[in-house]
Amino acid sequence: MSEATPASEVRFPAGFVFGAATSAYQIEGAWNEAGKGRSIWDTFSQTPGNVWNDIPGDVAVDHYHRWAEDIALMKEIGLDSYRFSLSWSRLLPDGTGRVNEAGVEFYSRLIDGLLEAGISPSITLYHWDLPQALQDKGGWANRDIVDWFAEYAALVFERFGDRVPRWVTINEPIALWVGYGLGIFAPGIADERVGKQAMHNAMLAHGRAVEAFRESSAIGEIGIVLDIWARHPATDSQADRDLALRDEDDGFRFFLDELFTGRPSGRIVERLTASGIMPELLPVDERIVQAPIDFLGLNVYSRVVVSAEDYNPRWWEAAGSHPGGNYLTNGMEFYPRALTDAVTMVKEDYGVTLPLFITENGISLPGDEVVDGAVHDPERIEYLAGFLAEAGRAVAAGADIRGFYVWSLLDNYEWSASLSERYGLVHVDHSTQARTMKDSARWYADVIRNRRVAER
Structure with missing residues (x-):
């Protein structure tokens, strides 16, 4: 911080990406068009x-038809970058083989x-919406997914690689545990052994996609995005400390271990083996999962x-009642230190010196309503x-954080929560699809324009 900078302001260096x-799936709609x-x-x-309310994502927020309007909103906010994902089944309806040129043209228009x-543009190859045709063959639990994903990645790099400077292979592979191990997300399978295998297969697919990127003529850089919610023990008891470490192993250390050491830690292997849910690992896997990446994306929301005395493994369902404090109106703890905790953890525990991006951070608020043409969201x-x-x-202080992405641009379709949550900088009336900039969008525009933020 320079001497001229007031203590109440934090400035960002030139080139920092907002x-x-x-x-x-959360925004496009046009599910069968x-x-x-x-x-x-x-x-x-x-x-x-x-x-929620049995409302499917068939329409979501109709971005497929309103993409030009949404780009105009991004420009008005002044975004440096827009991070979005591709629908695998819009490009390859069967997951492999036949290319849907209409899908290619849609994304080409969006990129241009x-x-x-x-x-x-910053593109994520996979954000949870696997083609059903591949799920019918076992989906992420089938090791063949590694080849299917590599084929898909190669197609994407061939068609769009000349115009996109930053790529993400997979967003939050922990979602595969939620979908295959817990059954809360698609495809709705609750089998712990299957869930762990899906997690490992995702890291193999990631590695093969990185290899496909290196073999292509695509420009730019490639990485992966992990969801980091640090676990803090409620007390200094051994039981609480062990529980915090176990939860981190299951939540994100499994993926960090594979990325940077080639396999899950001995601690994880011992526990999963004893539980009978250890995924199959082949000798070649260690090389594939460690394919060198150019940056690491961290999705950070809180801790x-x-x-151990009052443990809820589905902590997200107990928001506002689990240990902690400083709760927001949505029940989540307001704990900005979680960002520095995540950055410090990957550096100190895994020796990560790669550039970092905060690829998601945001909040869902229950009171986002349009009143007299405005949406006031001070929280x-x-x-x-x-x-x-x-x-x-x-x-x-020296951390190599290159950018920060707000989740989300729009009030979108929030997975199993459907349309019940609003994370957007832009309000969407789900009955008319009308867009209204929230106060937070105008505030963010000011932050971007001045490259500084006032501490609160």
């Missing part, structure tokens, strides 16, 4: 009892529109305080300001 993020194949989320959300608006502004200031201080 962005917003979405995912294909123009040759798109069915995805596991189409099937899951259309099945009664799986999602972003570039024309001066917004850098989880765990207590979102306070939340984002806290985490952005934390990121800026970490950069000033």
